[in-house]
Amino acid sequence: MARSLNVQISARAAILARHLIQLILGALSESSERSFMLNINMEKVADIITDVADSQIIPRFGKLCAQDIHFKSKDNPVTIADKEAEKELSTRLLDLLVGSKVVGEEAFDKDQSISDRFSGDSPVWIIDPVDGTKPFIAGEPFYGVIVSLAEQNQVIASWLYDPTSKEFITAQKCAGAYYKGRKLSVLPADSVENMSGILGWRIHNSFEKKGVFLSSQSTPSIDRMYSSCHDYARLVVDGPHFSGQTTQVHFHSLLQTCTPWDCSAGVLIHSEAGGYTSHWNGKAFSPSHYGRGLLSAPSEESWHEIKNWLSSCCVFPE
Incomplete structure (x- = not known):
């Protein structure tokens, strides 16, 4: 009986030891990943x-x-x-x-x-x-x-x-x-017609050529991009009034063609403020994805709603 009990204790100790080793290795790995x-x-x-x-x-x-x-x-x-x-x-x-x-x-x-x-x-x-x-x-x-x-x-x-x-x-x-x-936090999602957005200048020009910006109750408010620095700032609630502006319009979404220097910082800020960003083809953003369409929205659900509306107007890079 005593021998059987010792065997059980030893087996449990071995299991606990393995779990402890896994936890230590996991912590070391996580520490290494976050070191920089x-x-x-x-x-x-x-x-x-x-x-x-x-x-x-x-x-x-x-x-x-x-x-x-x-x-x-x-x-x-x-x-x-x-x-x-x-x-x-x-x-x-x-x-x-x-x-x-x-x-x-x-x-x-x-x-x-x-x-x-x-x-x-x-x-x-x-x-x-x-x-x-x-x-x-x-x-x-x-x-x-x-x-x-x-x-x-x-x-x-x-x-x-x-x-x-x-x-x-x-x-x-x-x-x-x-x-x-x-x-900081992003604006809450709303119905598409009640949301506002910013378009990269090339995409904005293609919209204008197709006559998309006709006044309509079902058309969202759309602005043209000035610079990524200022426009990603406009996606966050209580963001700074850059350049001494006395008023600032905050936007729900931004669509542009991805370059790492234009998008990487803003995408992280938008994400950490609660927003959702993905490439036009639905893949997660990475700075190496040069030239792909990139859409930011308040949430994943609103991202799909905005994409569906935009897709009815123009074709964008995957």
């Missing part, structure tokens, strides 16, 4: 972004000469501010997180193979040094700086910065989205 996120000082990154904006961007606002502006392609300008800001941001962020890599908009324009960095093990900084280059050139304050950090092709931290008002929106994965210490 836990080691990132959000304020230090914000300080770097502010410093670079003060030295490379703001002094050039409204003061660009013709030789300071070039075109990567038709209707796609780049300025000396874009180039110099990305260069300095890249250097300082790489120094901040040893072993990390960078995918910047201007660097990608010269070498598209750098997008392969998303599939590697190193964390990747994603940089849009001057988001809204056209307004920046025109001397209009609807531009910003966008930085995010990805690990294993998933965005884990984000910064949207408006140099004019010197305001940030930030987010960390599983930790919420914040503005001046206040937690």
